[in-house]
Amino acid sequence: MPAHAAASNALSRVRPGEPGWPTDAQWNELGQQVGGALVKVQSPLVTCLNAPEGADCQQLFKELKNPYFLGDEAGLTQSLGWVDAWTSMPSVYAVAARNTNDVVAAINFARRNNLRLVVKGGGHSYQGTSNADSLLVWTRKINDITVRDAFVGTGCEGHASPVRAVTVGAGALWAHVYDAVTTQAGGYVQGGGCMTVGVAGLIQSGGFGSFSKAYGLAAGSLLEAEVVTADGVVRIANACRNPDLFWGLKGGGGGSLGVVTRLTLRVHDLPEKFGAVNMAIKATSAPAFRRLIGLIVDFYHQDLMNPHWGEQIRFRPNNVLNISMVFQGLGRSEAQAIWQPFMESLASTPDDFKVEFSPLKILALSAQSFWAPTMFKKLLGFISTDDRPDAPKDNIFWSGNRGEAGQVLHGYDSAWLPAALLHDDQRQTLADMLFAASRQWSVSLHVNKGLAGAPAEAVAAARDTATNPAALDAFALLIAGMEGPPAYPGIPGHEPDTEAARRNARAIGRAMDEVRKLVPDPGSYVAESNFFNPDWQRAFWGSNYSRLLAVKDQYDPDGLFFVHHGVGSERWSADGFTKLL
Structure with a gap:
């Protein structure tokens, strides 16, 4: 029996050290096939496991706050x-792919040897999907970017x-794509x-960015992959070739259908201005905060959706409302005029609300320099x-993302949250829910994630x-x-606070109960979701799941x-090594 046939019929994948490894x-x-791109992986955290008090370990924990590192x-x-749920663990080997041929070689090797295979581009996965003790296809070096005038x-x-x-290229990061498309070429591409974040992972998750209310899903702009x-076959997926695969790659979740090596995305016209609104409003009592929530919900429905x-x-x-919003296609004076009625309603009861903001609470700049x-x-x-x-x-990032x-x-x-909750007979109920949830934990409305209020073509x-x-x-996620x-577990002085984590998780659960x-x-967004969601197929994909399968x-x-929690994962053990009968 050929090796690939034996592998395909096996009920368990081979672990390191087992017969068949x-x-x-x-x-x-394999290393020769990929021209030296095969690397035996070791986590830098080994430094701390061996010498937790050393200078190298202290420096490493500083570097761990640098997303590019x-x-x-x-x-x-x-x-x-x-x-x-999970702990970051390195694969035994990685193919640091430089081109599509390297990816083909890695996939064929994993299939023929019945190995567990994982894929990583930018590595931004809350679910730990880049982890496995076997073979990693690492696409980070496939990062070329080419603007096309007529595709x-x-x-x-x-x-x-x-x-x-x-x-x-699949391993490119959005900072570099924005630099090429917007800063250098004066266009707009819908990204994260x-x-x-890596380009390929975002597209396969659906892909919401700051301006999705205007331009839709990043996946909605995918023209070809x-x-x-x-x-081990290299396929072109678009509306004309392999259209079913093309559809599945647009939001079906990263790493479930194949390894994407290259994507072509529509470039949109760039507006003249992008801007931001930032402020914090402190309510002086719980009843005042409940009223404040009602005010912002009404204002959002009327002027911001x-x-x-x-x-x-x-x-x-703590009865604080934080506004961290962006806008496109408006100047600063236009944005100020939109917010003026809301600010006046706060100023009318100064004993209830204290507004904290810098002089630059509303800022607008050239979209090309955003x-x-x-x-x-x-x-x-x-x-x-x-x-x-x-x-x-051009290795830059928003300072607000450093915490991640x-x-x-x-x-x-x-x-x-369905837009029907903003109807006149539902908004107070929505505000009451947000207040009740905020008694348990902070909750945020990501109003760019949710396409109610977006143009018809973006929704289509x-x-x-x-x-x-x-x-x-x-209207929001x-x-x-x-x-x-x-x-990291096992590093003295640097171990996770499991007691606080479990306490916080329970409070988050109570907020979500409200x-x-x-x-x-x-429903829930696959890229930003609960690791333990038992109803993930319906939550992530709804009526689309059967077609995806x-x-x-x-x-x-x-x-x-x-x-x-990827497509078809219910057929396997939680670690992906054993097929379930």
Whole structure:
């Protein structure tokens, strides 16, 4: 029986040290096939396991707050774990792929030797999907970016008009794509809000960014993908070739259908201005905070649920409302005029509300320079840079995302909130729910994640993806979560605080219980979700799941690609090593 046939019929994948694990000679042969791109992986955290008090360990824990350092290490992930869920562990070997042929070789080797296979680009996975003690396909070095003036998909000649587009290697990060497309070429590509997220992972999750209310899902702008499937075949997926696979890649979850190596995305016209609104409002009592929530919900419904506005409104247990929003297509004076009635309603009862903000609470700048690391943004603390000595100048990230670098999650959950909750007869009930939830834990409305209020064409493009249809009619994704600083089990002085984590997770659960009283079975966003969600198929993909499973069966019938709560993962043990009968 051929090796690949034996592998496909096996009920258990081979672990390191077990019979059937490849010999050194076999690994060396793979290394020769990929031209030295095979690396034996070791986590930098070994330094601390061996010498927790040493200077090298202290320096490492400083580096763990640099998302570019994390992304450039084969043995690390952007999050270091989730208490009681998973801990970041390096693969035994990684193919640091430089091109599609390297990916083909890795997939064929894993299939023929019955190995557990994982994929990592940017490494931003709250679910720990880049972890496995076997073989990693690491796409970080496939990071080329090419802006195209007139793109037509392969096989679509004569059926589609040329469009402006950008072709991106799967390992590219959004900071570098924004630099090429917006700062350098004056266009706009819909990507992630966090600049160090990998392009391929975001697209396969659906992909919400700061301005999704205007431009829709990142997956909705996907024109074509190059993907290596489980049989080692390189396929082009677009509307004309392999359209079922193309649909599945648009929001079906990363790492479940194949290894994406290249993507081409539509480039949109760039508006003249991007801007931001930042303030904190302290209510002087719980009843005043309940009224404040009602005011912001009414204001959002009337003036902000449209393509101009995105990002977050947060409700805290200490009766503080945080506004961290962005806007597009408006000037500063226009944005100020929109917010003026809300500010006047606060000023009318000064004993109830105290507004805290800097003089730059409403800021607008040239859209073309929005992601440029100007001295102005650095001085104000908006943008941080990769502080390693030889780091490229375009290795930048929003300072507000630094907390995610090296984090250990305590708990996390999300829920799509339908736009019907903003109807006149529902808004007070919604406000009451947000107040009740905020008594347990901070909850935030990510109003850019949810396409109610978006243009019809953006909603139509999103409908033609695998993303849960609940997102199309949601006005926001409600999120409750908590994380701790970089930590790792077994390193004295740097271990996760499991007692605090479990306490925080219970409080997050109580807050989400209040949400579910109003929205009993909410959908959830696959990239920002609860690791322990028992109803993940419905929550992540709703009515699209059966179609996704059919795509999985066509292109990966033996389940080579496994991720936690990914398409078809219910057929395997939790670690992805044992097939369930």
